Amino acid sequence: MTTIGEDLTVAEAFVRLSHLVQHVFADAARDHELTQQQAQLLCVLTRGSTGMTDLGKLLHLEKSSLTGLVDRVERRGLVARARDDRDRRACRIELTDRGERLALACHEAVTARLEKLVGELGPAESTHLVSIVVRMLDSGS
Amino acid sequence: MTTIGEDLTVAEAFVRLSHLVQHVFADAARDHELTQQQAQLLCVLTRGSTGMTDLGKLLHLEKSSLTGLVDRVERRGLVARARDDRDRRACRIELTDRGERLALACHEAVTARLEKLVGELGPAESTHLVSIVVRMLDSGS
DNA sequence: TATTGTTATACTCTATAACTATA
DNA sequence: TATAGTTATAGAGTATAACAATA
Secondary structure: OOOOOOOOOHHHHHHHHHHHHHHHHHHHHHHOOOOHHHHHHHHHHOOOOEEHHHHHHHHOOOHHHHHHHHHHHHHOOOEEEEEOOOOOOOEEEEEOHHHHHHHHHHHHHHHHHHHHHHOOOOHHHHHHHHHHHHHHHHHOO | OOOOOOOOOHHHHHHHHHHHHHHHHHHHHHHOOOOHHHHHHHHHHOOOOEEHHHHHHHHOOOHHHHHHHHHHHHHOOOEEEEEOOOOOOOEEEEEOHHHHHHHHHHHHHHHHHHHHHHOOOOHHHHHHHHHHHHHHHHHOO
16 A cells, blocks of 8 residues: 555554554454454464463463453354363363364464565565564563 | 563564563653553654554554544543644644653653663674564554 | 434353362 | 452543535
8 A cells, every 4th residue: 555665664564563463463354354453362372372460471462361252252162261170260162163264274374464565475474584583472471 | 571482483472572662661651641542642752742543553542542542641641632734634743842742751661661671782683683673563453 | 213322131252360170 | 468360430542324514
């Protein structure tokens, strides 16, 4: 729509990029009748089931906020709370089959859209770009 | 905290990066007693005052959602609605002095934190990285 | 008629504080 | 005492639909 007519710093470019990704994510979530937060929760769970505490850290949410979020997706049959045998206070949040299908579909939609936006990068270029991001992720807590 | 032990695609790297930026942004906003959405609104307004319709497109918000957001920051004295002389239906949203100071402070905090995370990139590397992002922004609506 | 913005309404999302149950 | 999770409460964020005023 509009051309970026300004010079951007790396930091500014990352902020703009982040907004773009958020919108891609939100659109994909919406296409699957999920909110962005619900889609994010499901996507994180594809990496494996975890307890509420770990999930809260991954999503940067207070435990009470997470309780509500999990309640809503559980009510929709996308996740289930399972008892943790080793600690009767805790529970593990697991994707249901339907939740997993939705998560994967959402993930693929986001990936496809982003790859289309990135366009054709050479393998060396891709590797380099990913390495920069990984370094940031490692140092950023 | 944890090392990314997986191979990431460019798309996945961008999604993770986006979450990192969002958290940096949210933390900076919080330090200035703003919500992330409020900080984002103020930052966009530093590029110039606009009407509600344009602002909604920039932030990807429905106009009614924006009305509420603007109401809340206006109530806090950070922006003001000014009449548009050329169209009596419309209004322009302007930063107040305090709003502008907050926006700049927030922007600087985010920039500083991100630049620290990116680390030292050569000028050619930076330019290249920014050019990839700009290309995405241009093609992404 | 179309557009700009607000209002009404109903959710979702989020944090803080207080709580229960288990470790 | 400390930790895992929930409940209660209050406010912020969001969308849809209906509306007013102006173009």
